[in-house]
Amino acid sequence: MYWNGAIEPKNIHTTHVRHVLPCSLLFFNRSLFMFVLTSSGQIQTVYVGCRGMGESSGKVSDDIPFPEFVRMLGSVFVLIAVLLFGEILFRWFIEPANTLLPLQLIEAWLWSNISNLIWAGSAELVAHQTGPMTQVNLLHPTFYGGVVPLYVSDECTGLHELFFLGMMMLLTPCFDLKTKFKHLGIASLIVFILNLVRLVVLYPLAVNGCEGMNGGIFGCESPLFEFHEFVLRYGSLIVLVIGWTIWFNITDARKGVREFWNRLPNLQGVSFNPSLDDLNSNTVRAAGVYFSIGLAILSVISYFSKVLGDTSSVDACANTISASCTRIVTEYEDSLGVSIRLFLISLTILMFAWIQPGLNWLDEEE
Structure with missing residues (x-):
């Protein structure tokens, strides 16, 4: 390919752009775009084309004011920052073991029963070392020792994916x-089913890895853990992106996003409405207030029932180093940590439901 060209800078103005581009192209033509920052603080996009050896004219797109461009860029960074903060918040929430215990118990019970329904005698539900019935033992004569013990932890409930998707x-x-929230309810059911399917397929993966000459060998069930690791690292992200993309397209959310970006120059800031006069008519706000109050009461009762209850075993392990004492102290601290986290989350929900933050638009004021 051979190409040469020149642009006359003296013909570039703040309102229009003219250029002379002598050029010759072999094999293919390529369009060129140039961004010009004018003295009035506007960004202009200039199309530069080639027509043999002749002179071509520039075509200027709609002007984008520089402050608006900065505001759009800032909005994107704010969204990314909020998502990262949400990820940190979720990790903090599930730091104590069995934070999502009700959901863990349900999924462990469903997992073992569905597995036994498909492959009779393939799983048994037992108590985990932390106490609750959240351990599922996969059973097969070709497994090393005949059993593969697995545990339904907070991360295995699928709430992480649902939280991020939400x-x-x-x-x-x-x-x-x-x-x-209506769409999120439907998404919750879909994510729950997908996560349950992920747990159920672990059994055939383990059986497949222990077939033939690999039967009874330590680590023959490695395909199970490889699949589990892949889902944790990449599968969740894939599900999130695909799920959000499908939702974005089938619900015509694109129209709302386009309207938002068109209205962005009229954004004046954030407004608050601390008045509770519309509490009875605003269903979402009322649900947030009542739910947060109930959650706060429940967390306070749970916290003081543990603090004021029988802590003799914890006190006895204060200066003792042993496996049993470590488990007792850890379970006690985790239970207190869950109560504290639930209380803080209830306060956060109550605050947002009370002050009801919203975006303040210039066209609405007018």
Whole structure:
């Protein structure tokens, strides 16, 4: 390919751009775009084309004011920062063991029963070393020792994926909160089913790895753990992106996003409405207030029932180093940590439901 060209800088103005581009192209033509920052603080996109050896004219797109460009860029960074903060918040929430115990118990019970329904005698539900019935033992004569013990932890419930997907949906500037929560309810059911399918397929993966000459060998069930590791590292992200993309397209959320970006220059800031006069008519706000109050009461009762209850075993292990004492102290601290986290989350929900933050638009004021 051979190409040469020149642009006359003296013909570039703040309102239009002219250029002379003598050029010759062999094999193919390529369009060129140039961004010009004018003296009035506007960004202009200039198309530079080639027509043999002749002179071509520039075509200027719609002007984008530089402050608006900065505001759009800032909005994107704010969304990314909120998503990262949500990830940190979720990790902090599930730091104590069995934080999501009710969901863990349900999934462990469903997992073992569905597995036994498909492959009779393939699983048994037993108590984990932390106490609850959240351990599922996969059974097969070709496994090393005949059993592969697995544990339904907080991370295995699928709530992490649902939490992140929910944040992406809530941060997408379209629809009202009531509609978004309705869509989120449907997404919750889909994510729960997908996560349950992921747990059930672990058994055939382990059996497949221990077939033939590998039967009874230590680590023959490695395909199970390889699949589990892949899902943790990449599978969840793939599900999130695909799930959000499907939701974005089938619900016509694109229209709301387009309207948001068009209105962005009229954004004046964030407004608050601490008045509770519309509590009875605003279903979402009322649900947030009542739910947060109930959660706060429950967490306070749970905390003081443990602090004021029988802590003799914990006190006896204060200066003792042993496996049993470590487990007792850890379980006690985790139970207190769960109560504290639930209380803080209830306060956060109550604060948002009370002050009801919203975006303040210039066109709405007018």
